[in-house]
Amino acid sequence: MxxxxxxxxxxxxxxxxxxxxxxxIAYSFIMxxxxxxxxxxxxxxxxxxxxxxxPLIGGYHMIVAWAIPIIEIIISIxxxxxxxxxxGLQASFxxxxxxxxxxxxxxxxxxxxxxxxxxxxxxxxxxxxxxFNLAFVTLAIFGITISGKK
Amino acid sequence: MNNIKKGAIGxxxxxxxxxxxxxxxxxxxTVFTYYKTNMDYPSPTDPRGYEYYSGDMCSPGGxxxxxxxxxxxNPAPSNDGDPLPTTGVTFQSNSVTSxxxx
Numbered sequence: 137m138x139x140x141x142x143x144x145x146x147x148x149x150x151x152x153x154x155x156x157x158x159x160x161i162a163y164s165f166i167m168x169x170x171x172x173x174x175x176x177x178x179x180x181x182x183x184x185x186x187x188x189x190x191p192l193i194g195g196y197h198m199i200v201a202w203a204i205p206i207i208e209i210i211i212s213i214x215x216x217x218x219x220x221x222x223x224g225l226q227a228s229f230x231x232x233x234x235x236x237x238x239x240x241x242x243x244x245x246x247x248x249x250x251x252x253x254x255x256x257x258x259x260x261x262x263x264x265x266x267x268f269n270l271a272f273v274t275l276a277i278f279g280i281t282i283s284g285k286k
Numbered sequence: 287m288n289n290i291k292k293g294a295i296g297x298x299x300x301x302x303x304x305x306x307x308x309x310x311x312x313x314x315x316t317v318f319t320y321y322k323t324n325m326d327y328p329s330p331t332d333p334r335g336y337e338y339y340s341g342d343m344c345s346p347g348g349x350x351x352x353x354x355x356x357x358x359x360n361p362a363p364s365n366d367g368d369p370l371p372t373t374g375v376t377f378q379s380n381s382v383t384s385x386x387x388x
Contacts, residue, residue: 162296166303167299167300178312179311185340188341212300216296217293218293
């Protein structure tokens with residue numbers, strides 16, 4: 137009982153600290169999304185061609201190639217608005233989870249993997265890419281959790 | 287920190303990330319990924335046998351699918367199948383990807 141109480145005290149964060157942490161998480165997502173969105177938009181033809189080889193996307197590659205950077209920019213704009221930050225983090229969580237599930241499916245389904253992932257993480261392997269995404273998924277969950285506390 | 291300041295920092299971060307990404311992508315526009323389509327020239331550092339493709343043409347199996355080349359002042363490739371110029375190009379070390387052209 138005493139141990140539990142001590143643990144709760146150790147992890148209790150002041151409102152100010154929570155606010156700062158949520159801000160830092162939001163800025164991290166803004167950086168990630170805006171950086172990758174710009175890269176995808178500048179190399180849209182190459183990005184679409186890579187997506188066309190994916191068995192899950194195939195014929196929708198052009199729509200998906202434009203939709204992903206546009207969604208990333210929209211989420212970044214939501215994250216910029218302080219009062220909508222929690223919604224932005226929830227949207228970030230959904231997007232990163234979708235990316236991670238897609239990558240995991242591609243790696244474990246035995247599908248023929250395209251060689252390039254594109255964007256800021258183009259030098260990573262697909263496995264490293266999954267871990268990178270999972271780190272951001274965890275960050276989003278943490279941000280959502282502490283931003284909801286009073 | 288009030289909401290206006292937070293929003294301003296958000297805009298700044300977004301603008302910086304977008305700008306840095308555009309700058310770094312543009313800066314690397316003299317470096318292109320070429321596919322080794324002709325294995326009569328199997329050396330990755332041999333500019334012969336390379337062609338440009340905008341999409342991903344690699345399949346698993348093999349040790350040389352693509353390599354990055356700095357084409358210097360040569361015109362940038364515009365169409366799929368454009369060969370790598372044999373002069374004025376520089377091989378980018380550690381840029382070889384495994385697999386084979388398909």
